[in-house]
Amino acid sequence: MVRRFLPLVSLLGLLWLGACSSNDSPDGDAAATPAIDEIVEAQKRIRLEGQAGRWTKVRQAGSEDQLTEEQRRQIRRLESLGYVGGSQLAPTMKNVVVHDPDRAWSGLNFFTTGHAPVALLMDMDGQVLHRWGLGYWRVWPDSDVDRNHDGTMHWRRARILPGGDLLAIFEGLGIVKIDRYSNLIWANHCRAHHDLEVLPDGDIIVLSREARLIPRLHPRTPVLEDFVLRLGPDGEIKQRVSLLEAFENSEEWRHLLDRLRVTAGNIFHTNSVEWLDGRHAEHHPEFTAGRVLISMRETHTVAVVDLDRVEVMWVLQDDFRSQHDATMLDSGQLMLFNNNYQPGMSSVDRYNPATGIRTWRFTGTPERPFYSRTCSTSQPLPNGNILITESDNGRVFEIDEAENTVWEFYNPNRTGETNEYIATLFEVLRLPADYPVDWAVTPR
Numbered sequence: 243m244v245r246r247f248l249p250l251v252s253l254l255g256l257l258w259l260g261a262c263s264s265n266d267s268p269d270g271d272a273a274a275t276p277a278i279d280e281i282v283e284a285q286k287r288i289r290l291e292g293q294a295g296r297w298t299k300v301r302q303a304g305s306e307d308q309l310t311e312e313q314r315r316q317i318r319r320l321e322s323l324g325y326v327g328g329s330q331l332a333p334t335m336k337n338v339v340v341h342d343p344d345r346a347w348s349g350l351n352f353f354t355t356g357h358a359p360v361a362l363l364m365d366m367d368g369q370v371l372h373r374w375g376l377g378y379w380r381v382w383p384d385s386d387v388d389r390n391h392d393g394t395m396h397w398r399r400a401r402i403l404p405g406g407d408l409l410a411i412f413e414g415l416g417i418v419k420i421d422r423y424s425n426l427i428w429a430n431h432c433r434a435h436h437d438l439e440v441l442p443d444g445d446i447i448v449l450s451r452e453a454r455l456i457p458r459l460h461p462r463t464p465v466l467e468d469f470v471l472r473l474g475p476d477g478e479i480k481q482r483v484s485l486l487e488a489f490e491n492s493e494e495w496r497h498l499l500d501r502l503r504v505t506a507g508n509i510f511h512t513n514s515v516e517w518l519d520g521r522h523a524e525h526h527p528e529f530t531a532g533r534v535l536i537s538m539r540e541t542h543t544v545a546v547v548d549l550d551r552v553e554v555m556w557v558l559q560d561d562f563r564s565q566h567d568a569t570m571l572d573s574g575q576l577m578l579f580n581n582n583y584q585p586g587m588s589s590v591d592r593y594n595p596a597t598g599i600r601t602w603r604f605t606g607t608p609e610r611p612f613y614s615r616t617c618s619t620s621q622p623l624p625n626g627n628i629l630i631t632e633s634d635n636g637r638v639f640e641i642d643e644a645e646n647t648v649w650e651f652y653n654p655n656r657t658g659e660t661n662e663y664i665a666t667l668f669e670v671l672r673l674p675a676d677y678p679v680d681w682a683v684t685p686r
Contacts, residue, residue: 338368340650345642347623350673353631353638354397354410356666357655361400361408363673363682368651372682374400374408374424381418381429391415398668399437406681409438409446417448419477422681428477436513444475447534449515450482459486459502459509468512470534470549483549485510485536492554498541511539513617514567518546522574526595528556529570537568537578544568544578558598562591567619575601579618579630588613590620590630604628604645612637619669629672636664640672 343366350371351364360375378394379385387394393413400410406422416431417438438448450469459465472481486509489499502509520531529535533548533555542563546556563582571577576593583589583605592602606612617633623640627648631638636653655665 335652336654336656338366338649338651340639340647341366342648345627345646346640346649347625347627347672349675350677350679351638351651351670352400352402352673353670354400354668355653355655356396356636356668357657359395359397359410359412361397361410363402363679366649368654371679371684372406372422374410374420374422376410376418376420376424376426378412378415381412381426382416382431385431387415393435396666396668398435401438401440402673403440404678406679409440411435411438411448414451417446417473417477422683430473430477430479432471432473432479434471437515439515439517441517445480446473446475446477447471447515447517448473449512451512456486459499463507465502466508466510468510468538470515470536470547472549481549483547483552485512485538485547488547488552488554491552495545495554495557498543498557501541509540513537513539514569516569518570522570522595525574526556529595530555535568535570535576537565539564539566539581544576556595558593558595560591560593560598560600562589564615566617569620569622570595571622577620577622577628579614579620581614581616581618586613587611588618588632590628604630604641610647612639617666617668621670621672623672629670631667631670633666633668636667638667638670 346366348366351366352361353364354361358375359377360373362370362374363372364370378387391414393415396413397410398413400408402408403419407427408420408422409417410420411417411434414433414435416429417434418429419427421427432448433450433452434448435451436449438446440446448471450471451466452469453464453466455462455464456467468485470483470485471479474480486499489496514535514537516535518529518531518533518535520529522529523531528546530548532550533546535544535546537544542559542565544558544565545554547553548555558576561583562578562580565581566579568576568578571592574595576595578591578593580589580591580603583591583603587605589606590604591600593600612630612632612635614632614634617631619631619633621629621631623629626643627640629638629640629649636655638651639647640649642648651670653665653667657663657665
């Protein structure tokens with residue numbers, strides 16, 4: 243079972259103060275590797291950026307004068323939901339600890355980490371090739387967001403664009419586009435969260451949310467409503483689809499809202515969105531091009547949504563719980579990270595969408611178990627291997643088809659009095675070895 247050893251406020255203090263020491267590397271060794279040195283330098287810079295700005299409570303949207311003080315408090319709490327940067331006891335292992343070049347799929351590794359608003363690109367041996375970083379308060383210096391909002395402290399997800407530009411999400415707050423030198427290109431404070439995808443035409447789909455009172459769902463208690471946004475390449479909103487309305491518009495699936503009518507708070511917690519290109523529609527007609535595949539943690543549901551009809555077209559529920567990162571495979575199967583396969587155990591599962599039957603499950607071994615209560619991803623690789631990000635434990639590992647670990651990496655960023663805590667790895671993506679990175683500037 244996951245054990246949390248520090249209160250949230252104290253832990254956040256450790257993340258900023260302990261991890262940003264001006265004299266020590268994360269392991270207390272002056273001879274730290276280049277990868278570790280670069281992360282430390284990023285921490286120092288982002289900490290300085292985080293001191294800027296005006297720090298007040300977030301201003302509410304809508305008719306706040308009609309809400310009670312308790313409803314306002316609940317909305318502020320919902321809007322501040324985020325992820326602590328790191329709360330697990332750290333293993334002694336750091337950086338790349340397993341690398342079988344004959345069986346691992348060779349490439350570049352791109353990741354976001356819980357210690358600061360940075361993204362890193364590194365090779366298979368852990369050498370950092372490029373770093374991006376930009377603090378929330380540099381982007382929105384006049385924001386009314388609370389000073390302690392978790393979303394200001396790191397990027398939840400990021401994507402590389404051609405030429406080294408980058409998109410990044412400040413969890414529950416907004417999305418930014420920066421260039422390879424981390425200069426701001428544009429920003430949209432659209433309450434983006436969790437996931438995004440860049441479409442072939444340059445548009446961007448991203449999850450968004452809004453905390454508000456919805457009397458038809460719950461008469462007195464505010465809820466956090468999730469949306470799918472389509473942004474243009476310039477960051478402007480072109481389409482906004484309510485996932486609540488998509489379920490309400492579906493005759494077949496609206497009954498799934500019955501439970502929500504007696505609950506409140508973060509009712510869906512949508513945590514992944516994937517654009518469907520239509521290649522599986524012949525065998526799975528619901529997976530028509532232009533629809534999206536979403537994962538919703540609180541209802542333990544994976545669904546296909548038609549954004550133009552604002553309607554749910556297909557739903558999968560099984561024994562997976564609090565799942566993340568639903569994705570379609572080339573084989574036509576669906577894969578997801580099942581956070582709570584059993585108490586204290588996670589799994590990666592595959593399903594046949596036509597039957598809803600699980601076809602495969604990876605659970606680790608008694609000697610090498612894995613578990614992440616929150617976040618986490620699983621990426622299929624071209625050689626049949628799977629790259630699994632075990633977020634809470636700051637670990638990512640690659641397994642081959644025989645379920646052997648052929649590559650493994652632990653976040654080297656540590657904090658605490660004795661560097662006993664490890665920073666979250668939100669997502670590690672493997673890029674092809676020939677991915678064009680002539681723009682990359684090797685950190686000094």
